[in-house]
Amino acid sequence: MRSDLEQALNKKLETLYKGKLHARRDGDRVFLEGSLRRRKGIVTAEKRARRILRRAGFRQGALVNKIELEGAVIPALGLPEIRDRSLEGRKPDVLIIGGGITGAALARELSRYRLDILLIEKEHRLAPRDSCGQQSLVHSGADLKKGSPGHRYTLRGNVMFGSITGELGVAFKRSGQYFCFSNPLLVPLLYLSLGYWKWLRVRGVRVILKRELRRREPRLGGARAALFFPSAGLVCPRDLISACAENAQENGARISLNTAALGFTLREGRIVRVETNRGALYPRAVVNAAGIFAGDVAALAGDEFYSIPERRAPGQDVRESSRRILNGLSRPRCGGNFVAERGRRTLNLIHAAGAGYPGLTAAPAIAEDAARLTLEVLEELGLEPRKNSAFNPLRRAKQRPRTPGTPAPPALKVPAEELPPA
Numbered sequence: 415m416r417s418d419l420e421q422a423l424n425k426k427l428e429t430l431y432k433g434k435l436h437a438r439r440d441g442d443r444v445f446l447e448g449s450l451r452r453r454k455g456i457v458t459a460e461k462r463a464r465r466i467l468r469r470a471g472f473r474q475g476a477l478v479n480k481i482e483l484e485g486a487v488i489p490a491l492g493l494p495e496i497r498d499r500s501l502e503g504r505k506p507d508v509l510i511i512g513g514g515i516t517g518a519a520l521a522r523e524l525s526r527y528r529l530d531i532l533l534i535e536k537e538h539r540l541a542p543r544d545s546c547g548q549q550s551l552v553h554s555g556a557d558l559k560k561g562s563p564g565h566r567y568t569l570r571g572n573v574m575f576g577s578i579t580g581e582l583g584v585a586f587k588r589s590g591q592y593f594c595f596s597n598p599l600l601v602p603l604l605y606l607s608l609g610y611w612k613w614l615r616v617r618g619v620r621v622i623l624k625r626e627l628r629r630r631e632p633r634l635g636g637a638r639a640a641l642f643f644p645s646a647g648l649v650c651p652r653d654l655i656s657a658c659a660e661n662a663q664e665n666g667a668r669i670s671l672n673t674a675a676l677g678f679t680l681r682e683g684r685i686v687r688v689e690t691n692r693g694a695l696y697p698r699a700v701v702n703a704a705g706i707f708a709g710d711v712a713a714l715a716g717d718e719f720y721s722i723p724e725r726r727a728p729g730q731d732v733r734e735s736s737r738r739i740l741n742g743l744s745r746p747r748c749g750g751n752f753v754a755e756r757g758r759r760t761l762n763l764i765h766a767a768g769a770g771y772p773g774l775t776a777a778p779a780i781a782e783d784a785a786r787l788t789l790e791v792l793e794e795l796g797l798e799p800r801k802n803s804a805f806n807p808l809r810r811a812k813q814r815p816r817t818p819g820t821p822a823p824p825a826l827k828v829p830a831e832e833l834p835p836a
């Protein structure tokens with residue numbers, strides 16, 4: 415029997431999309447299904463459905479956008495060929511699924527406590543896709559909607575980058591970011607906009623005029639003025655992920671590559687068993703840090719309450735792809751999916767999905783929140799995680815030189831005025 419809400423939404427969808435989309439209600443979740451020709455249309459449909467649901471008083475529940483992009487082939491979850499029982503019967507306190515920047519940063523964060531932590535990554539190395547196939551920009555948060563999860567996590571993550579990269583010995587340069595303008599008439603507006611950046615809590619923004627701009631960046635010939643965002647920076651994602659993972663391992667966490675979570679057994683709303691290609695695991699708490707696959711992992715546990723559009727619209731949007739296409743994924747929009755929440759139906763599942771853009775920047779902050787939630791779950795399960803007195807935030811492993819035989823690059827010096835306030 416269809417609920418009134420489902421009927422009302424389906425009626426509107428029928429009028430707007432002529433039968434291409436429909437809604438299905440399952441308790442406190444509404445699934446939006448069907449297919450559309452454009453990625454932008456998928457986003458708009460979700461916004462419309464949200465508005466309709468809000469007006470109908472559906473405020474507490476979740477809308478899960480499962481609309482597919484017409485003609486796009488959703489890549490299957492690539493699974494490791496290895497099949498063995500090497501992990502059979504292990505009972506970690508925390509199982510982290512996904513070895514991208516979020517999973518690696520979380521493993522490090524949790525290793526501050528005396529816990530048995532196991533991180534599994536389905537590929538043969540950490541984050542071969544999203545976390546490493548990107549532009550390396552540590553964002554200032556300037557292009558995000560104030561108050562959105564993306565905005566909050568990006569601002570916090572940006573500030574954390576200084577200390578994390580310092581502790582781990584990873585090169586990070588707060589090079590800043592320029593938004594350039596060629597029309598001199600806009601200069602007064604740039605000064606006026608400073609109030610906006612302050613309101614957005616993006617710190618240290620200033621206007622740089624032509625002469626100073628030429629001196630700093632001689633190749634920006636046509637620009638008459640620029641807005642300078644000093645808190646933006648550059649980091650090598652691969653170095654950072656390896657460093658987080660190495661430091662987590664040094665502090666007791668274990669990492670298993672070529673290991674995919676394939677299914678869950680649930681009992682009384684809890685995950686009691688996780689099937690992998692290397693045997694069954696019996697963790698107390700499970701963290702879903704599977705990036706663009708986070709929705710799939712959530713669905714395995716029957717705990718799907720958010721959508722990861724990047725998974726369903728892989729690199730196909732040609733109109734949008736004047737932007738870069740990498741690894742079969744078009745660059746996601748800013749302020750995408752940032753979830754650091756406990757499962758809504760599964761008690762010992764924590765979602766740490768930073769699959770949106772700029773997820774690299776947000777990852778340290780997401781990891782911090784996900785670690786707090788994980789400790790909360792463990793406490794509820796009767797475990798009282800104690801501090802790991804041997805925890806060493808400084809990475810002992812040597813930095814790997816970029817070219818064999820050459821020394822590791824020295825730590826980058828950052829001008830004090832370009833650092834955001836602590």
Ligand SMILES: Cc1cc2nc3c(=O)[nH]c(=O)nc-3n(C[C@H](O)[C@H](O)[C@H](O)COP(=O)(O)OP(=O)(O)OC[C@H]3O[C@@H](n4cnc5c(N)ncnc54)[C@H](O)[C@@H]3O)c2cc1C
Nearest residue numbers: 512514515516536544545548551674675705772773774775
């Ligand atoms: C082209 C591009 C450019 C970008 N540029 C920037 C940028 O400049 N700055 C910025 O801040 N952000 C950027 N982003 C966003 C950022 O890369 C991502 O948000 C971030 O890397 C997500 O990290 P993650 O650890 O959450 O996910 P991922 O890096 O996707 O890691 C998830 C991992 O989980 C593994 N996994 C999935 N399912 C399973 C399973 N069942 N079992 C075991 N393992 C599993 C996957 O193999 C993967 O390695 C960019 C993204 C793209 C696509």
